[in-house]
Amino acid sequence: MIRLEKRPQPSQLWTYLTPVLAVVVTMVLGGVLFAFMGKAPLEAIRTIFWDPIFGEFAFYYRPELLKKAAPLILIAIGLSFGFRAGIWNIGAEGQYIIGAICGAGVALAFYPTEARWLIFPLMIVAGILGGLIWALIPALLKVYFRTNEILVSLMLVYVAEVLIKAFSVGLMRNPEGMGFPGSRNLRQYPAAANLELIANTGIHWGVITAVFAVIVAQVFFARHQFGFNVRLAGQSPRAATFAGVDPSRLVIICMCISGGLAGLAGLYEVAGPSGQILGSFPAYYGFTAIIVAFLGRLNPIGILLAGLLLALTYIGGDAASSSMNLPAAAIQVFQGMLLFSLLSLDVLTNYRIRLKKAQVA
Amino acid sequence: MGDPLLRISGLTKAYPGVVANDDVSFDIGEAEVHALLGENGAGKSTLVKMIYGLVKPDKGGMTLRGAPFTPPEPRAARAAGVAMVFQHFSLFDALNVAENIALGMENPPKQRDLAARIREVSETYGLPLDPMKIVGDLSAGERQRVEIIRCLLQDPKLLIMDEPTSVLTPQEVEILFQTLRKLKAEGTSILYISHKLEEIRALCDTATILRLGKKVDTCTPAEKTARELATMMVGASFETPAKAARELGPVVLEVADLSMKAPTEFGTSLKNVSFQVKAGEVLGLGGVAGNGQDELILALSGERTGGTGKVMLKGRDLGQEGPVARRAAGLLTAPEERLGHAAAPDMSLTENAFLTAKTRKGMVKNGFLDWGKARGFAEEVIKAFDVRTPGTENAARSLSGGNLQKFVIGREVLQGPEVLVVNQPTWGVDAAAAAAIRQALLDLAAGGAAIVVISQDLDELMEVSDRFGALNEGRLSEIRPVDGLTVEQIGLMMGGAHDMEVAHVDG
Structure with missing residues (x-):
């Protein structure tokens, strides 16, 4: 008989080991999935995890890796504050989209003025504010009307998706675009473009911001009173109130942080890799970032690694779908499995498994 | 058979x-x-x-x-x-x-x-x-x-x-x-x-x-x-705490006409609670569970504000201040529930020491934490209160109830409070640890602090208190000196038998 036995305190070792184990389990389960679909499992795993970094075309994939990882990391860092405090912002995708709309809106309003020193910073501010305000809606509703932030933030994602479609064919449509949907391409507007800072490295402002966010978050969690309050409120809300943490304020601050960073990620994306406001702009970074945050143990360094890994599945998945005809949905299933196996393996952090013979009563 | x-x-x-x-x-x-x-x-x-x-x-x-x-x-x-x-x-x-x-x-x-x-x-x-x-x-x-x-x-x-x-x-x-x-x-x-x-x-x-x-x-x-x-x-005899004769100082804590609505439908509202505690004095507040004890300590710690009336510390009204400001002023509390309220179960003792001692022990500088100071303070508590644990980095939940209670009380006592309010300080604690905790409270009073002990254990209250009052449905009874108080009087102060007659026993 297998029994689970609660550990006196969470195991340090397993806290760090479970994400690694989850990746391995996912690879095995994914391989089985691919085999059932009639694809060679080992080749598929290699195409997804190995080729983009070490394969023949790695020079093309590596910069892409950073570009995809940056928004994931940025959003996940923001989410980690809320998640640690027990505040569940599930709508980062919506905040990401609104950040993009606001940032692009500023750029399009100034078009074609050439004043990068003014326009680009303004776009950043607008992107942050856009995401922040979108996150503030569920936060204020939670504080004043006790609504559930999970539901409200999630619903607002769909509102944001409709908005960006409406903007792409309405207010922000490119007047020189021959009637096609979509805004002007910001990549071709030097004052607003978020291009690679060093050619062929993939490093744009978003990548730099993401690394910066990781460092700041690490310092805050380890050494700053705010980070301590966040952890305390998440672990033990009543002890937090006893320590003098105001739960309502914490909800608002954490939602603002996650919304602001998601909006910022949206801005960097729309001004860089994506280039324009378009109905197809949403890339589910906001949802995937939830997986990144948990896979990274809500720990900044962990999130950095998890973000790179998830970016790899995006890129490897693309590669696999073109070279092996894997359906795109299979990659999403794959990412989902990753979160799933992590959550189930998490049991090992708080419990140990005991094998015992059933006793005769 | x-x-x-x-x-x-x-x-x-x-x-x-x-x-x-x-x-x-x-x-x-x-x-x-x-x-x-x-x-x-x-x-x-x-x-x-x-x-x-x-x-x-x-x-x-x-x-x-x-x-x-x-x-x-x-x-x-x-x-x-x-x-x-x-x-x-x-x-x-x-x-x-x-x-x-x-x-x-x-x-x-x-x-x-x-x-x-x-x-x-x-x-x-x-x-x-x-x-x-x-x-x-x-x-x-x-x-x-x-x-x-x-x-x-x-x-x-x-x-x-x-x-x-x-x-x-x-x-x-x-x-x-x-x-x-x-x-x-x-x-x-x-x-x-x-x-x-x-x-x-x-x-x-x-x-x-x-x-x-x-x-x-x-x-x-x-x-x-x-x-x-x-x-x-x-298994062995232990020292019963000694109540030394103490000089009483001026009034340190004055609660005047404090009323506060219950947080939940079946909670207890506080109704016009008034009392004073002098420096060096121990006030015991008894009462049957659920008569406003939890609500009173939340109102004193500052976790709940928004009532009417005053909570005065040395003449300064702290009634609308939060827990941090009250601690800074010298009003410290230790709630009944150790795990999850007084201490965060999954956090280390260092972190739990920081939880309430951050302000008075200067563990925060420009918003940044001084973990060294926090660890030092946790060590001090562990040593002074004989907390049995392998070290400061162990999670609070790994401690036994009695040891954690010693840590929680010690953490407040060693901050040198003007006023310490404790709720059920020895609940679920073995006799030796309970005696140690009571002695610490008496020593603190002897050092000039004002102490309020809320407890459902009447023996404990008689042992440590100078004066006694009882909470009954959110109201505080008249407060009387403990010396000369009879069990009948205490019972009546606690609300008697809640108006129930013993009339039917033979029926």
């Missing part, structure tokens, strides 16, 4: 890291009131859980009237005639008495018939109770009656009662004892769990004493002195 009602032979139950019961054997006779006596953690609860079918023994067995008795679940135990009244009630506040009782029955009769039976049983045993009353409106003593009547409806052969008097006023205890004696006269046996020695000497025919999971002795409590019983229970 010659068989006892229940024979327990060699019961053993081990949990990871601790043997809760080690080869325990004793008999409970027919129509006997049998006491199970022991400190917290002596294994009383595990033992009765085995009798009641909640826990399976690792070794050993039981016989009920000669037949093997191995209840796999409480339902089987009840069917065999074993009933239990738990220390914590399992009642639904929003339902009435009869509905609550029906919920616990296998085949509940119609509401009207059940109500009639409840009335009948309550009158027979002198436990006045209206079956149509909503449980949320009942006092703790009345709720206990609901639980007892629920058991009596099953016609039990053995009734187990877990610390039944901890929620009662002295008058209510007397009513309960009359009921239990009547049950005994009718042939029901009672297993009575307690650590209150005088009660056991007054009520019980036999007592089995447990210490650290082992049976120490079975004796006739009336033949022993309370002192002898205590020594058997604790």
Whole structure:
């Protein structure tokens, strides 16, 4: 008989080991999935995890890796504050989209003025504010009307998706675009473009911001009173109130942080890799970032690694779908499995498994 | 026959890291009131859980009237005639008495018939109770009656009662004892769990004493002195705290006309609570559980604000300030619940030391934490209060209840408060640790701090307090000096028997 036995305190070792184990389990389960679909499992795993970094075309994939990882990391860092405090912002995708709309809106309003020193910073501010305000809606509703932030933030994602479609064919449509949907391409507007800072490295402002966010978050969690309050409120809300943490304020601050960073990620994306406001702009970074945050143990360094890994599945998945005809949905299933196996393996952090013979009563 | 009602032979139950019961054997006779006596953690609860079918023994067995008795679940135990009244009630506040009782029955009769039976049983045993009353409106003593009547409806052969008097006023205890004696006269046996020695000497025919999971002795409590019983229970004699004569200073804490609405529907609202505490003085606040103790400490700690009235510390009104500002001013508190309120279970002792000491011990600079200082302070608490733990980086939940309580009290005491308010400072703590905690509170008072001890343990309050008041439905009674206070007076201050008459005992 297998029994689970609660550990006196969470195991340090397993806290760090479970994400690694989850990746391995996912690879095995994914391989089985691919085999059932009639694809060679080992080749598929290699195409997804190995080729983009070490394969023949790695020079093309590596910069892409950073570009995809940056928004994931940025959003996940923001989410980690809320998640640690027990505040569940599930709508980062919506905040990401609104950040993009606001940032692009500023750029399009100034078009074609050439004043990068003014326009680009303004776009950043607008992107942050856009995401922040979108996150503030569920936060204020939670504080004043006790609504559930999970539901409200999630619903607002769909509102944001409709908005960006409406903007792409309405207010922000490119007047020189021959009637096609979509805004002007910001990549071709030097004052607003978020291009690679060093050619062929993939490093744009978003990548730099993401690394910066990781460092700041690490310092805050380890050494700053705010980070301590966040952890305390998440672990033990009543002890937090006893320590003098105001739960309502914490909800608002954490939602603002996650919304602001998601909006910022949206801005960097729309001004860089994506280039324009378009109905197809949403890339589910906001949802995937939830997986990144948990896979990274809500720990900044962990999130950095998890973000790179998830970016790899995006890129490897693309590669696999073109070279092996894997359906795109299979990659999403794959990412989902990753979160799933992590959550189930998490049991090992708080419990140990005991094998015992059933006793005769 | 010659068989006892229940024979327990060699019961053993081990949990990871601790043997809760080690080869325990004793008999409970027919129509006997049998006491199970022991400190917290002596294994009383595990033992009765085995009798009641909640826990399976690792070794050993039981016989009920000669037949093997191995209840796999409480339902089987009840069917065999074993009933239990738990220390914590399992009642639904929003339902009435009869509905609550029906919920616990296998085949509940119609509401009207059940109500009639409840009335009948309550009158027979002198436990006045209206079956149509909503449980949320009942006092703790009345709720206990609901639980007892629920058991009596099953016609039990053995009734187990877990610390039944901890929620009662002295008058209510007397009513309960009359009921239990009547049950005994009718042939029901009672297993009575307690650590209150005088009660056991007054009520019980036999007592089995447990210490650290082992049976120490079975004796006739009336033949022993309370002192002898205590020594058997604790295993060694310990120092009772010494109340030194103290010079009282000026008034430090003044609570004036404090009223605050209850946070939940069945909570207790504070109503015009007023008291003063002088430097060097210990004020004891008693009362039956659920009469506003929790609400009062939340209002004093600053976790809940928004009431009317004043909380004045040395003339400064802190009534609208939060916990951080109050701590900075010197008003410290230690709530009842150690894990999850006074301390965060999964955080280390260092982090938990930071939790309340950050301001007074200067552990924050420009918003950044000084972990070195926090660790140093945690070490200081551990050392000064003899907290048994491998080190400061262990999670709070890994400590035993008594050790964590010493840490929580020590953390506040060593911050040198002007006023310290503690709620149930020794609840669930073994006798030696309890004595140490009480001594620390007295020493703190001797050093010139004002102390408020909120407790449901009257003995404790008499031991440490200079003056005594009682909370009753959110109101504070008149406050009187402890010297010369009689048990009757205390009982009346606590709300007497909640207006219930003992009239039907013979009915």
